[in-house]
Amino acid sequence: MAVPKDSYLLLTIVFVGLGFYYLCSRSVPAPPMDMGIVDMHRQHADILGDVPGPSLDGMEMLRNPKSGPIVDHNIKGPIYNFDIPGLTEGWITLSDKKRIYKISVTPLKEVEGTRPPILLLHASQYNPYAWVETGLLFKLRDNGFKAVAVDIPGYHIARNLPKLTTESEYLTFLSDIIEFEHIQNCVIIAPEMATDFVMPLLKSREDLIQSVVIVSPLHEFNFSAIMNTRVKTLLMTGEFESFELKRYTSPNIEHIIIPLSANFFFVENSVEFNKLIMQFLNGLVIHGHGIAGKENDL
Template sequence: MASGEQITLDFTKLEAPPALNDEVEKSLSAVSKTVNVSVSGKELKIYVEEVVKKDSTPRFGILFLHGMRFSSKNWLDIKSVCHVANWGYRAVAVDLPGYGKSVNTMAPELNSELLQSLMRVLDLQRPVIVSPSMSGSFSLPYLFEKPGSCQDRSRGYVPVAPVLTEKFVANYKQVELPTLVVVGTNDKMLGAESTKNLMQLPRAQYAPIEGAGHACYLDNPDAFHRLLFFFLQQLKD
């Protein structure tokens, strides 16, 4: 997609990704673990779910964050991590501090540092970041506080109605980061506001899921996976 070209995707017209079945899932390797992440001198224990395809080298990593009422378990329940691993990527879903099985908490102003340290511990180099709702308070400062080096930290961004988009509007036009703006059409508040802001990114693609609410990936996982599959195929290794 050329710089400045913004398009709307219709998930019903996109190719369905390869199907998951019992045989396919047997070809995947899943690991659950807790890693130690240092943030401003404090050591946090962060819970991680990771899935890759056995006997293959993944193209690059996909980091799944989560919303306030959710955790990494949601990505397991709808099998997003399994889909992504089957497509040839390294799927990593984490419980952010104070959520799920990551019991430590920390000051919000350290959110960007937490992601940076977590990437280093997990050896995730320029992952695609999937960031719904509350997790925008982590992904947005990590990516856009220093817009000039954004693409050194990520190769693609998949925001799903994240919080705090208004805080970085002045920086968006400086960023050539491929972005898939996913939103449920019934999310009239945060979804509508965040979409208006994020579509100022020069390489943003608008990906509405008709009839879905705020957690649109849970309302219609098939649509979400089609959109994600399409987006990832466009990215370079």
């Protein structure tokens, strides 16, 4: 019995469709954090509500600048409503009365040794929630560090605030945060464009910081500015970053080049990044000086 030509056409369409589905399913990136990532995404989706466009999967939620919650900056309460031990959220009031969002962690148990507080800034494509998603805030909490991740004016949650563009504005912004949070002698972790914010501190207010971690600075970054600093500095760059031509070294600088990585390795290769960060920070712990977490309150 002859088979109708329409049947061959239908079978062809079915097989092509199955093949396309298979290829697409294999291309979805695996999330870098095994525990709690589904709940975090569900929580994020609850905030956003019915947002038009395709659903966001894995780290795509962080890469999309429009995926941050739309926030009325007059609110005083939480945004994400975390129900996670040691993790809290709130707002910082700057000297000009503007308010920025923050996510903080506090150790769940006391540990020996004195640990510096950690201040985390974010890259242009992300917001403070990135440090939750990548797991670094939990690593800090579990290793006895107090930490606060803050939003930057002009981006995401604080998108309605004017962007900071001058060194004096950068200096005032970070000085306000350090004073408000009582985290003098802190370590600042600054990726990508946020590296510009720490330079005024290195030039004129070294007394406010113990150390800085500069991650994938912008291509026009002036490396000579950090070569003579007295502040202990960790410079982290990816092997495939276009300016990466040599290893920068000085008595106070440690330069780590991440193999097979570009400039967003702190998100896309967060497991290795977190490991290196914790190695560096644990080297700053002063042992035999009381219990961590007693000096600074976030």
